[in-house]
Amino acid sequence: MKVKYISVLLMLVAGLAGAAEKPNVLFVAIDDLNDWVGCFGGNPQVQTPSLDKFNAEGGMVMFDAHASSTVCGPSRSSLLTGKYPHKTGVYGNTTNLRNAPKAKDLLTLPQYFSTHGYHALSRGKIFHRHPWPGEEMGDQGQWAFDEWVQDKGGVGPISKERPVCGLPAEPGDTSYHAKGFDWGSTVGNDETKMKDYITAEWAAEQLNTRDFEKPFFMAIGLSKPHLPWYVPQKYFDMYPLDEIELHKTIPNDLEDILNKYGKPAKPNGTWLRVEKAGRHKEAVRAYLATITFLDDCVGVLLDGLEQSKYANNTIVMLWGDHGWHLGEKQRYGKTMLWQESCRVPLMVKVPGVTPKNKRCDGVVNLIDMYPTLIDLCGLPKNPENDGRSFVKLLHNPDMQWNTPTLSDYNYGGHRIYDGRYSYIVFTEKGTEELYDHQNDPMEWHNQVNNPEYEQIKERLKVLVPTQREPESPKN
Template identity: 65%
Template sequence: MHRHTFSAAVTVALVFLWASPLFGQNVDTTGYNVLFISVDDLNDWVGCFGGNPQAKTPNLDKFSAGGGMVMYDAHGAATVCNPSRSSLLLGAHCYKTGVYSNAHDLKKAPGAKDLITLPQFFSKHGYHTISRGKMFHGHKIKGKPGYDWGQEFFDEWIKPPRSIWPPKGAVPLSGVPYAPKGHKRDRAFDWGGVGDNDTTKTMDYQTAAWASEQLNARDFDGKPFFMAIGIYRPHLPWYVPQKYFDMYPLEEVKLPETLANDRDDIIQDNGKPIYFEDSWWKRMEKHKAHRQAVRAYLASITFADECVGVLLDGLAKSKYAANTIVMIWGDHGWHLGEKQKYSKTLLWQESCRVPLMVKVPGVTPTNKRCHGVVSLIDMYPTLVQLCGLPANPKNDGRSFAKLLHSPDMTWNEPILTTHNRGNHRIYDGRYSYITYNGGEELYDHRDDPMEWTNLARNPEYAAIKERLKARVPRTNSPEAPSNGGPGKGKKKTRSVR
């Protein structure tokens, strides 16, 4: 089939799919488009997800009210940007591709050489694929400045403008001193108002406004489109216009619930702790800046929500509103002090769980939470099935298309999340099993949603632990070569810390 031809066979497949018992209703989806929106480093602090009642996300909440189903128990396939995005966009787990960290190059990964990315798959089957903003992770391109965000995987790729950063002499803009050591890493963990309080000057707003204009001005040569848009905030540093900070008076900001001795039951056999102390957490603790950090993350979420709203409003005004599937997702979670940790990377709930929302016009109900257990790696086969395309047999994920019409059905097949080579988490909707360097953790989310009590050594849970442990990959592909970009380094990635 020619890559730019939306064939009659596909059209027939679409009609058959939506008239079949899978959805139990007739919906005309001929030539369905896809709007694929990532929001970098967004955790569940979204109103309709309930992760933090302080969060102001009116546009995402409106999207939920208008048929954007909340996939309440969604999780990433990895807990940092590159492996998470590579996994979901390839439809393959890290332990197969060898892309375990931000330093690993998807394009050089031996385990990925025979795989086709999600946008390439749609292009192959007659879609016009177009992208702006961060979708893939950055890789250096020889002879070209800067990092790409996957332009070679799309028919059309538009480079976004630069982010607004304060002058070097003005940092740390937050006023929280950098640590004496690790200054380079610390520089990323900063926040403050930028852009003369004008949202329209920001990279993310301009990306969203551009996408909105495309939806209202183009016919994409008569083809269905796959449009992938990346919103960068709330990725660090949290530099957004001051007005978003002003929405969260500092004295009113509440901190996440934590347990002072949370890590005491996570130890090696010799009694030593498994995890290093987090330097960012220590810095916030030293300068009593936890509240300021939480406020900055909330401000960045509200800013990102406004940018997503610009894009969703553009779709609503366009001729494509009634036949466009929308998926909005975060690539992994984010710690805001829980378990004495900031950032992502680890295999606890705060790093693994992600916001995922899906709207299929005429199918997904309004104001609905689905509690089925899904992984971001499932998005690839789900979109393929929704659009009536032939399945990709190399996809590791499981289509959750059935859930979109029957969100209350049981859906708790265990899913896998990986951090660095050989460290994995298996989660089935109630229990979370984590293994790293031979160490183990087990949590019961029904009784312990904060993961405060490690049950791995409790003999009463031995059978449950063994059941989940049997799902852990027995082999792990070698690490892919470095991409020379963000997170570059000659040393192999370390185990979980």
């Protein structure tokens, strides 16, 4: 009896010790941030001291990371369920994973942590928001967390005119960009009143005032640099307009491309009206200003972690949900399968593992975050995960890691990328593109009809999914 009692006691102690050893996770989503981050080098003008400091302190730059889909809803649904859009039918912003027969019963990442001994808490945009019966604020993924806090705050722009920037949409344009593509300075010049700042402060306060009984999975969503680009004037002042340099583009870039309907590719409407008004520098400046505001919020959050008792046992995974075009391929926005839409900033800090000031060139995908995090935390594998853990790469960031990765967009749109070549196909009309990033990083020259690239095309083409789930019901 006594022996049995002691062994039970030992098991309990061992169990507690095991729980104490589990690392915490700080999972940080940033909405619509492309590679315009100092340590990613996407735009040498950008000022992102907090993200650069994070890199200097062990937040490794995952330089070749890609989204599983190139717009908020499906990107987030996919990385949070661990399943590609072509397997769940969650293709667009108007499809909620909770209505999708192939997605609704999957355990999302926060739920997986919660069912494996973690306290899952969140504030800010992690899931895409959808209307939902009985939920006044809509379905924001509240159900996926043990503790969920509605974000709040925000200050409007000084001008009551819309658009503030004075760049009206073309008549008949009903797209989101018709009203949403806008910029201007906010009332009060005070970043601390902005929603993302308040969200970051909230997170820092939790980390510095609470004794979590369980290891935590804290998901923090920051909403900038998503449109509209309304931030305090001081951020605009950091980027004198006459010093703004535009990305180099070539005028006939679209001439070698057919779009998903099999028609010649065209510039998007937003680009055309900025072009017509001659205001590209202002648009670029507004995005830069909004990034630097966002970076200040990241600083509040990460300094908060650094000052807390959780600094040395918390894994940080920070990611943008897809890229953003600012003039490349004559577009503003996302939703394409080109590099500027697919590639994302991803940074990972595993205390004691990831080196300081390090850039890793392995090819990874946001859908890999789910299996990587559960692997890092010693949780059992989830057989439903489409992605693959890159824990080995985190331990050996210079190893070769270029298994081709997939990005989906809409029904039938796929891109296969292996670190050098990208192959894009829209299966409905069979239109294809192929780019060689070694000599063409901006994807200016479509090589799909070049016989020299035939074998490469065939190698990547066989990796395109052949089974596609129909689009799941709209909200």
